[in-house]
Structures are given as structure tokens and as C-alpha cells.
Amino acid sequence: MNILILCTGNSCRSQMAHGFMQSFDKKLNVYSAGIKASGKINPMAVEVMHKAGVDISHHQSRNVSEYLHSNWDYVITVCGGANESCPSFLGNVANRLHIGFDDPSEAIGSDEFIYSEFIRVRDEIKEQFYQLYLQIQSEIL
Known part of the structure; x- marks a missing residue:
């Protein structure tokens, strides 16, 4: 199963997702x-994910052009900007989804408030993507 977020x-958001x-199923x-x-x-994002038991410190920020010629079971956009300007994929895309989240890096306020926004969005991402994972597993079985 090939998934592009x-x-x-x-x-931030795509990295957390x-x-x-990946933590739900290492075979994905x-x-x-x-x-x-x-x-x-x-x-x-790295810090709040670490607190949730998921290490993304080794991830790299990549441009979508690296993946345009690949085949995807799922291409999922997680923010309005990507949803509106999602590129045309030359490869086979079986399922396109949009699951939008607020951008915690744009939060304004005290350090505590900004941190709480990262936690809130992280938890929303975990819940929504776990539900998607369960849906994908039910379709496979």
C-alpha cells in the first residue's frame, strides 16, 4: 500500500500524519x-510527536515533484493550500482524499498557547488518520 500525504x-501537519x-502499520x-x-x-512538530511516542526527527521535507511519476493507493491532502493546488499526478492514483487541519505553526499567542495548538492538531491528526487506517484495513480484508 503506497500512501502520499x-x-x-x-x-508540520503532513509530517505528523x-x-x-507509519506507526500504525510498518508495512505501509x-x-x-x-x-x-x-x-x-x-x-x-518533532517535539510533540516524540511525546506521543513517534519519532519524526529523521524525516525530511520533500517537494511533491519527487513523487509525481509514482503509483499511489492514496494521495491525502491535509491543508487547504495543498488541496487547492494539488498537482496532477502522472502515476496511477486510486484514491484522493482531503482531511484538513489547522496549521499550528501559524498560532499566535503565548508559548503555552502555541504548544497547546501543536498538541491539539497532533491529536486531531492521530484520530483522523487512525480512522482512515481502520477503513483501509477493512477494505483490504
């Missing part, structure tokens, strides 16, 4: 990319 910068999806081939890849992973 897209976002605008590939530094990638980490969770999960990748993430950005329409305008930032080239780095948000350190706060």
Missing part, C-alpha cells in the same frame, strides 16, 4: 511532501 510546506500512519509505504516544501521539519 501532501501539505503546503511539508514541515506521515509519522502516525508512507511518504509526505509539500507543494512548496520548506526544506525542514518544524522542531515543535
